[in-house]
Amino acid sequence: MAKEVTMCSQLQQWTPVKETAGAPSVPPQVGYCFHSPKKHPWRPIMGYEEIEVTPMPSQPITNTMVDPCYTPAGMAAEPLRFPNLVTGFDRSPEHAARAALYTRYTQYEWNQNSIKNYNESDAKRNFSERVRNDIMRMLRETDEIGTQGQRDSGRRIGERITDTTFWRNEVSIEMERLVATCEKLNDTRRQLERAIAGIEGPLHIVQECLYHREKRQGLEQVHDAVEQSLLKEVAMLKECQDKFRNMLEKVRQQSKNCRATQHELETDMRNKEYALGIDNMCHQLNNFSKGLQFYAGIERYDPTVCDTERWAAASAATLQRSQSERAKAVQMLSDAENLVNVSATEIWDQWSNTNSAFTRRIAETIEIKNKLQLHLHKVQQEMFDVEKTLELLNKAIEDKLQPLRVAHTRLQARTNRPHLEKCRDEAQNRLVKECCDLQETMETLRSKIATAEGTHQTLLGVRAGLEADLRNKSTTLFIDRDQCMGLRRGYPVTAAIKA
Numbered sequence: 001m002a003k004e005v006t007m008c009s010q011l012q013q014w015t016p017v018k019e020t021a022g023a024p025s026v027p028p029q030v031g032y033c034f035h036s037p038k039k040h041p042w043r044p045i046m047g048y049e050e051i052e053v054t055p056m057p058s059q060p061i062t063n064t065m066v067d068p069c070y071t072p073a074g075m076a077a078e079p080l081r082f083p084n085l086v087t088g089f090d091r092s093p094e095h096a097a098r099a100a101l102y103t104r105y106t107q108y109e110w111n112q113n114s115i116k117n118y119n120e121s122d123a124k125r126n127f128s129e130r131v132r133n134d135i136m137r138m139l140r141e142t143d144e145i146g147t148q149g150q151r152d153s154g155r156r157i158g159e160r161i162t163d164t165t166f167w168r169n170e171v172s173i174e175m176e177r178l179v180a181t182c183e184k185l186n187d188t189r190r191q192l193e194r195a196i197a198g199i200e201g202p203l204h205i206v207q208e209c210l211y212h213r214e215k216r217q218g219l220e221q222v223h224d225a226v227e228q229s230l231l232k233e234v235a236m237l238k239e240c241q242d243k244f245r246n247m248l249e250k251v252r253q254q255s256k257n258c259r260a261t262q263h264e265l266e267t268d269m270r271n272k273e274y275a276l277g278i279d280n281m282c283h284q285l286n287n288f289s290k291g292l293q294f295y296a297g298i299e300r301y302d303p304t305v306c307d308t309e310r311w312a313a314a315s316a317a318t319l320q321r322s323q324s325e326r327a328k329a330v331q332m333l334s335d336a337e338n339l340v341n342v343s344a345t346e347i348w349d350q351w352s353n354t355n356s357a358f359t360r361r362i363a364e365t366i367e368i369k370n371k372l373q374l375h376l377h378k379v380q381q382e383m384f385d386v387e388k389t390l391e392l393l394n395k396a397i398e399d400k401l402q403p404l405r406v407a408h409t410r411l412q413a414r415t416n417r418p419h420l421e422k423c424r425d426e427a428q429n430r431l432v433k434e435c436c437d438l439q440e441t442m443e444t445l446r447s448k449i450a451t452a453e454g455t456h457q458t459l460l461g462v463r464a465g466l467e468a469d470l471r472n473k474s475t476t477l478f479i480d481r482d483q484c485m486g487l488r489r490g491y492p493v494t495a496a497i498k499a
Contacts, residue, residue, distance in 0.1 A: 150286075150287075154283055157279050157282055157283045158283055160279055161276060161279045161280065161283060163308075163312075164272050164275055164276050164279065165276065167272060167312070167315045168269060168272040168273065168276065170315070170319060171265050171268050171269045171272065171315065171318070171319065172269055174265060174319050174322050174323070175262060175265040175266065175269060175322075177322075177326060178258060178261060178262050178265065178322050178325070178326055179262065181258060181326050181329045181330065182255065182258045182259060182262060182329075184329070184333055185251060185254060185255045185258060185329055185332075185333065186255065188251055188332075188333055188336045188337070189248065189251045189252060189255060191336075191340065192244050192247055192248040192251060192336060192340070193248065195244050195340060195343070196241055196244045196245060196248065199237050199240055199241050199244070199347070202233075202237060202347070202351065203234065203237040203238070203241075206230050206233050206234050206237065207234065229350075232350065233350050233351070236346060236347070236350050237347065237350075240343040240346065240347060243339060243343060244339070244340075244343065247335070247336050247339050250332060251332060251336060254325070254328060254329050254332050255329075257325050257328075258325050258326070258329055261318075261321055261322045261325045262322075264318050264321070264322075265318060265322055268315060268318055369470065372466055372469055372470045373470065375466055376463065376466045376467065376470060379459055379462055379463045379466060380463065382459055383456060383459045383460070383463065386452055386455055386456045386459065387456065389452055390449060390452050390453065390456065393445055393448055393449045393452065394449070396445055397442055397445050397446065397449075400438050400441060400442050400445075403434075403438055404435065404438045404439070404442075407431055407434045407435045407438065408435065410431050411428075411431050411432070411435065414427075414428060414431070
């Protein structure tokens with residue numbers, strides 16, 4: 001019984017008690033001693049040993065609350081191993097007690113830490129709430145700034161559209177007037193060209209008459225009134241030609257100036273139309289439009305080249321130049337019309353004093369015309385043959401395309417052979433050679449096509465030259481045989497100048 005009480009007292013909770021001088025000796029150590037791997041600066045090295053406790057015998061008890069060392073029926077206590085905090089250190093039990101029951105903080109510090117956490121939580125929540133309120137205020141301000149900025153930008157773009165439309169309409173009206181003036185200048189230019197060309201016929205007739213009169217023999221070769229009239233007519237016709245040429249050069253120069261001004265107006269109107277299209281598109285954009293994108297740094301890029309004052313001044317200057325050129329053109333039209341009328345009257349008066357024959361010239365012109373027609377027919381036949389050759393060449397190239405597709409398809413299919421099957425065998429070499437031969441053949445055919453096309457273009461040029469020469473000969477024949485002879489018989493000289 002005493003042994004059981006002693007064993008129970010060993011299992012009771014251990015409390016640190018300072019050893020006295022008369023304390024019993026330390027029981028022998030059993031097991032191994034374990035130490036902490038690292039020293040702690042705030043307490044000494046910790047360590048413990050394992051000791052073996054003798055198990056208690058199994059016996060039933062009626063009340064387990066009487067003594068905690070007893071166990072219920074059917075249970076047996078297993079050997080326990082726990083650290084011996086009293087005898088496990090090679091130092092005094094006071095140190096062991098201090099090491100086992102050491103605490104770092106007090107209850108006051110624990111409460112203060114909770115209060116600190118509460119206060120910090122409240123402060124952070126208040127700060128977060130202020131930040132959220134500031135952010136919401138800033139969001140409202142930025143939304144207002146964005147909306148107001150977009151509204152002002154749209155209004156400014158609308159004003160710009162109105163200004164651009166006004167200047168566009170002004171430029172359009174001025175361009176219509178300038179185009180009408182340019183058409184009149186072109187009509188006058190063509191009239192002067194026709195007048196110059198119309199003088200060539202009578203002048204040629206007069207020169208032919210003088211040439212035939214040089215064949216006279218004997219006394220018939222006299223300087224009579226007919227020859228004097230012919231010489232005077234030659235001088236008068238050349239003088240009229242020089243006047244027409246000078247006026248034609250002026251009209252052409254003025255037409256160039258008007259065309260340049262028209263080009264400026266067209267460019268200005270086209271630019272304004274383009275700008276109107278862009279501004280209308282920009283004016284219709286909103287936050288829900290499609291195709292909106294970000295362009296980094298676009299606000300720092302300044303593509304403008306002038307301000308609104310210079311822009312309006314440039315449009316006004318263009319309109320002023322156009323009006324000035326129109327005024328010059330109208331004055332030149334009047335001068336050209338007066339010159340044509342005066343020259344026609346002079347030619348009409350001088351033409352009444354002369355007469356000549358055109359038989360030799362007409363026959364020569366007819367012969368040249370027939371030869372030109374013969375050469376033109378030959379050239380057209382050659383062009384037809386060249387076109388047939390081009391068709392054959394193109395057909396030959398098309399015939400080579402399908403074999404080339406077959407060779408390419410075979411080569412591509414053979415690229416799918418696995419591993420070592422991808423060998424460069426004779427079939428591979430023949431396919432590659434076939435492709436190269438077909439491509440070389442096609443290149444040769446294409447070069448022949450280029451040569452044939454060049455020949456065709458040359459024949460086209462020759463045909464155009466022959467047709468132009470034939471037209472010139474037809475015009476000369478018409479002037480000599482129909483107009484000039486008819487003019488000398490019926491005296492309609494002014495029809496060739498004022499037509």
